[in-house]
Amino acid sequence: MKYWLYRQGNNPQRSVRVFFCGLLSFCSGLGLLSYHQQGTSWQGYLAVIIITLSLITCAYGYLGIVANRLSHLIDRAEQARRNNPHD
Numbered sequence: 001m002k003y004w005l006y007r008q009g010n011n012p013q014r015s016v017r018v019f020f021c022g023l024l025s026f027c028s029g030l031g032l033l034s035y036h037q038q039g040t041s042w043q044g045y046l047a048v049i050i051i052t053l054s055l056i057t058c059a060y061g062y063l064g065i066v067a068n069r070l071s072h073l074i075d076r077a078e079q080a081r082r083n084n085p086h087d
Contacts, residue, residue: 002071002074004067005067005070005071005074006067006071008063008064008067008068009064009065009066009067009068009069009070009071010068011064012064012065012068014064015061015062015063015064015065015067015068016061016065017061018057018060018061018064019057019058019061019062019064019065020061021057021061022054022055022056022057022058022059022060022061023054023058024054025050025053025054025057026050026051026054026055026058028050029047029048029050029051029054030047030051032046032047032050033047033048033051
């Protein structure tokens with residue numbers, strides 16, 4: 001699990017970029033959905049697909065951000081454990 005956290009959180013700039021790209025595409029999907037509220041057509045289905053994919057993208061970016069923070073916390077805890085041999 002620790003290796004997976006380090007691998008996911010090793011590039012926080014990329015994770016933030018992925019998160020904001022997903023957020024931007026989510027807003028564009030919501031805009032397309034609100035623009036075409038009446039009836040059912042391919043634009044409504046396209047908007048729902050864009051929103052779904054952008055939520056997955058946002059979740060992946062957010063997971064990388066959280067993994068970065070958790071890996072820093074784990075490193076600090078291990079360093080504190082090494083510096084304090086009485087525990």
